[in-house]
Amino acid sequence: MSATSKTPAGIDPRGPRFGAAITSVLLLVTVFLGLNPATESTAYALLFVITALFAVGAIFGNSKHPYGLFFKKFVRPRLTAPKELEDPRPPQFAQLIGFIVAAVGLVLGAFGVAYGVAGAAAAAFIAAFLNAAFAFCLGCQIYVGLQRIGLIKQH
Amino acid sequence: MNLSSQLIAVLGLLALATIAGLIWKAKTGTAKRVPNGEVIDLKEIGAIKDGKPVTSFGERVTFLQFSSEVCSQCAQTARLFHELEAQHDDVLHIEVDITNRLDLANKFNILQTPTTLVLDKNGVVTSRIGGAAKSQTIQDQLGSFHI
Numbered sequence A: 001m002s003a004t005s006k007t008p009a010g011i012d013p014r015g016p017r018f019g020a021a022i023t024s025v026l027l028l029v030t031v032f033l034g035l036n037p038a039t040e041s042t043a044y045a046l047l048f049v050i051t052a053l054f055a056v057g058a059i060f061g062n063s064k065h066p067y068g069l070f071f072k073k074f075v076r077p078r079l080t081a082p083k084e085l086e087d088p089r090p091p092q093f094a095q096l097i098g099f100i101v102a103a104v105g106l107v108l109g110a111f112g113v114a115y116g117v118a119g120a121a122a123a124a125f126i127a128a129f130l131n132a133a134f135a136f137c138l139g140c141q142i143y144v145g146l147q148r149i150g151l152i153k154q155h
Numbered sequence B: 001m002n003l004s005s006q007l008i009a010v011l012g013l014l015a016l017a018t019i020a021g022l023i024w025k026a027k028t029g030t031a032k033r034v035p036n037g038e039v040i041d042l043k044e045i046g047a048i049k050d051g052k053p054v055t056s057f058g059e060r061v062t063f064l065q066f067s068s069e070v071c072s073q074c075a076q077t078a079r080l081f082h083e084l085e086a087q088h089d090d091v092l093h094i095e096v097d098i099t100n101r102l103d104l105a106n107k108f109n110i111l112q113t114p115t116t117l118v119l120d121k122n123g124v125v126t127s128r129i130g131g132a133a134k135s136q137t138i139q140d141q142l143g144s145f146h147i
Helices: A014-034 A037-060 A066-078 A089-110 A116-134 A138-148 B003-027 B072-087 B102-107 B135-143
Strands: B031-033 B061-067 B091-097 B115-119 B125-130
Touching: A014 A037, A014 A066, A014 A089, A014 A116, A014 B003, A037 A066, A037 A089, A037 A116, A089 A116, A089 A138, A116 B003, A138 B072, A138 B102, B031 B135, B061 B072, B061 B135, B072 B091, B072 B135, B125 B135
Parallel strands: B061 B091
Antiparallel strands: B031 B125, B061 B115, B115 B125
């Protein structure tokens, strides 16, 4: 029995990691394009799309996210059943953090800060890549810390 | 920046993230000894198991797991301890959700969840496991307490 009450229905933990893999590739491309003034505007457009996708994940959760839907329809049927299901809230929290970081990149880019887009994309890439490749869980690492410094209110 | 330095930067980022991931993977879920650990107050931490307050420690060892609600690895860690409990009568696992217990997070300096404190039969903290406890870590901890 988990100590957490009102736990929502579990999701396949491979779903969010599948999405994180796509996101990390897109972010790496964004970094690449963002480093060159000639392709900076393409990087900005790409980061805009990524930010919008993070927003969908942060608001509606992984199962309603395009990658989540793709995973459910085309990937999961080809896999064996997962060993265990996962709480959908941690990946949703990670999407929110991704949204904030990517949005900061958009703001920096809008103000013409040099490498602002590439820098934010690089930061988001590290988290997405660690999640996809190493099952790193951002919520596990920073949620309590953010609460302790008062950035997240208790409820 | 030209094309080749762009490529080097991106590959460097990939390498950096990989190294960070490998270091994290190696360190997470391992135990650190706590010298002169304090005695845990079961009332203070609000230890509840199967709907009832916990009043005594495991006769051999107690694993006190701090969890939060945005923690995908907490449930999986709890499952490992439940399996251990099922095999050993003298092992106790307590899970405390600190999402709304900032006092405990501060008191025990918890930065990540799960964080598991290993307690001896008197409730004294002997080790601390940061992150999802590895199976080997749990077995080693169990082995360090003789019956």
